[in-house]
Amino acid sequence: MRGFRHFGMMFFCLLVFMGSTEAQLQMGFYSSSCPNAERIVQDYVNRHIHNAPSLAATILRMHFHDCFVRGCDASVLLNTTSSNNQTEKVATPNLTLRGFDFIDKVKSLLEAACPAVVSCADIVALVARDAVVATGGPFWRVPTGRRDGTISRSSEALNNIPPPTSNFTNLQRLFANQGLDLKDLVLLSGAHTIGISHCSSFSNRLYNFTGVGDQDPALDSEYAANLKARKCRSLNDNTTIVEMDPGSFRTFDLSYYRHLLKRRGLFQSDSALTTNSTTLSFVNQLLQGPLQNFFAEFANSMEKMGRINVKTGTTGEIRKHCAVVNS
Numbered sequence: 001m002r003g004f005r006h007f008g009m010m011f012f013c014l015l016v017f018m019g020s021t022e023a024q025l026q027m028g029f030y031s032s033s034c035p036n037a038e039r040i041v042q043d044y045v046n047r048h049i050h051n052a053p054s055l056a057a058t059i060l061r062m063h064f065h066d067c068f069v070r071g072c073d074a075s076v077l078l079n080t081t082s083s084n085n086q087t088e089k090v091a092t093p094n095l096t097l098r099g100f101d102f103i104d105k106v107k108s109l110l111e112a113a114c115p116a117v118v119s120c121a122d123i124v125a126l127v128a129r130d131a132v133v134a135t136g137g138p139f140w141r142v143p144t145g146r147r148d149g150t151i152s153r154s155s156e157a158l159n160n161i162p163p164p165t166s167n168f169t170n171l172q173r174l175f176a177n178q179g180l181d182l183k184d185l186v187l188l189s190g191a192h193t194i195g196i197s198h199c200s201s202f203s204n205r206l207y208n209f210t211g212v213g214d215q216d217p218a219l220d221s222e223y224a225a226n227l228k229a230r231k232c233r234s235l236n237d238n239t240t241i242v243e244m245d246p247g248s249f250r251t252f253d254l255s256y257y258r259h260l261l262k263r264r265g266l267f268q269s270d271s272a273l274t275t276n277s278t279t280l281s282f283v284n285q286l287l288q289g290p291l292q293n294f295f296a297e298f299a300n301s302m303e304k305m306g307r308i309n310v311k312t313g314t315t316g317e318i319r320k321h322c323a324v325v326n327s
């Protein structure tokens with residue numbers, strides 16, 4: 001009887017052990033394998049982000065693009081090669097991604113400290129968070145243990161990353177595909193409170209909305225006139241950049257949502273958030289609450305986004321160089 005109980009106990013422990021080795025991110029995943037990993041990332045970001053605060057926005061966006069294609073597995077970082085012949089980087093949405101060299105620099109510091117331990121996918125997630133915090137934005141938890149993927153396809157980026165011309169239906173569908181709901185959609189779109197856009201991402205709204213040389217009636221006409229006169233002087237301008245949250249594009253605040261209600265969201269996708277009563281009421285709730293409430297809610301949605309289809313345990317690999325799969 002006693003022996004049997006012992007056996008039962010051992011069996012139970014084995015089950016718990018097996019359960020714990022299964023696909024799970026955890027806080028401080030590297031605490032024994034590379035104890036300084038998170039501090040190395042944070043120190044580098046704190047020391048260098050002030051030279052280029054715009055990197056906070058671009059790497060936050062990189063993390064989003066990474067997670068929406070094959071999960072958060074650093075597939076967004078892979079260069080085109082013969083085995084990955086048209087990677088996500090080549091897709092239109094990536095034409096405007098920057099910050100790859102910043103990630104490479106952090107990776108080289110981590111390889112020096114702990115070779116082949118820290119994944120590029122975790123580096124992107126940590127740098128995005130640390131850079132946003134260093135520039136005065138919200139903090140969110142980044143459980144770690146992501147592993148790197150080996151496949152990257154531009155066609156999948158085009159199919160999964162919502163274009164700026166998305167309407168509400170498309171946004172809801174593309175977010176739902178990733179397990180994200182309408183609340184996440186509203187909160188994560190709030191990332192557009194920082195950063196810039198190229199005119200080409202929205203100039204159809206100014207010059208040729210339905211193909212007859214017209215403007216998007218959902219865009220405030222005064223704002224549109226201003227953009228045309230001062231910034232985006234033609235439909236084909238693909239070099240000029242515009243602040244997405246004019247007046248406070250470096251400050252993580254609620255003014256993105258204020259602009260939405262004034263019909264001054266820059267993209268059709270921003271404007272679409274006001275076309276559905278559910279998302280519109282989320283926007284109103286955020287505007288009625290304190291900034292800390294937005295930060296806390298944004299943090300929940302970021303943590304959720306950071307868990308999309310992650311590879312853990314023995315799947316994937318720890319890349320040596322973030323731009324290429326291990327040979």
Ligand code: HEM
Nearest residue numbers: 057058061064096162163164188191195196197198201269
């Ligand atoms: C809801 C659907 C979304 C659409 C359609 C969208 C689209 C875009 C586009 C077209 C740009 C400008 C690119 C350029 O022309 O340079 C942009 C910029 C940006 N996006 Fe989004 N985005 C979406 C959601 C998100 C999410 C979920 C995040 C992060 C959580 C995010 C973060 C950013 C940031 C920070 C920038 C500024 C990048 C910079 O300054 O370099 N976006 N987005």
Ligand SMILES: *[C@@H]1O[C@H](CO)[C@@H](O)[C@H](O)[C@H]1NC(C)=O
Nearest residue numbers: 081082083084085086087153
């Ligand atoms: C690239 O990949 C596609 C399909 O994955 C294939 O049809 C094509 O031949 C490849 N091109 C090159 C140059 O390898």
Ligand SMILES: *[C@@H]1O[C@H](CO)[C@@H](O)[C@H](O)[C@H]1NC(C)=O
Nearest residue numbers: 165166167168169170171275
């Ligand atoms: C949203 O866009 C999709 C594809 O771009 C289109 O098929 C659909 O009719 C649009 N929905 C609405 C409600 O306009």
Ligand SMILES: *[C@@H]1O[C@H](CO)[C@@H](O)[C@H](O)[C@H]1NC(C)=O
Nearest residue numbers: 207208209210211212213235
């Ligand atoms: C506006 O769009 C229509 C239809 O796509 C196109 O035929 C026309 O050339 C465009 N106008 C300009 C100025 O590009």
Ligand SMILES: *[C@@H]1O[C@H](CO)[C@@H](O)[C@H](O)[C@H]1NC(C)=O
Nearest residue numbers: 092095200235236237238239
């Ligand atoms: C940007 O516009 C110029 C001039 O219209 C064009 O030659 C170039 O191919 C465009 N670049 C991209 C990436 O579309």
Ligand SMILES: *[C@@H]1O[C@H](CO)[C@@H](O)[C@H](O)[C@H]1NC(C)=O
Nearest residue numbers: 168172182275276277278279
């Ligand atoms: C808003 O979207 C939700 C979810 O798709 C839907 O149930 C609701 O009917 C939509 N409301 C409007 C006014 O379109």
Ligand SMILES: *[C@@H]1O[C@H](CO)[C@@H](O)[C@H](O)[C@H]1NC(C)=O
Nearest residue numbers: 078079080100321322323324
């Ligand atoms: C990846 O591509 C970039 C630019 O296209 C290049 O600078 C970099 O050296 C490449 N990285 C590797 C490891 O091949």
Ligand SMILES: CC(=O)N[C@H]1CO[C@H](CO)[C@@H](O)[C@@H]1O
Nearest residue numbers: 089090091094095096097098
């Ligand atoms: C950052 C990056 O890799 N951008 C690439 C996007 O794709 C074009 C080609 O379509 C490349 O020229 C860019 O280098």
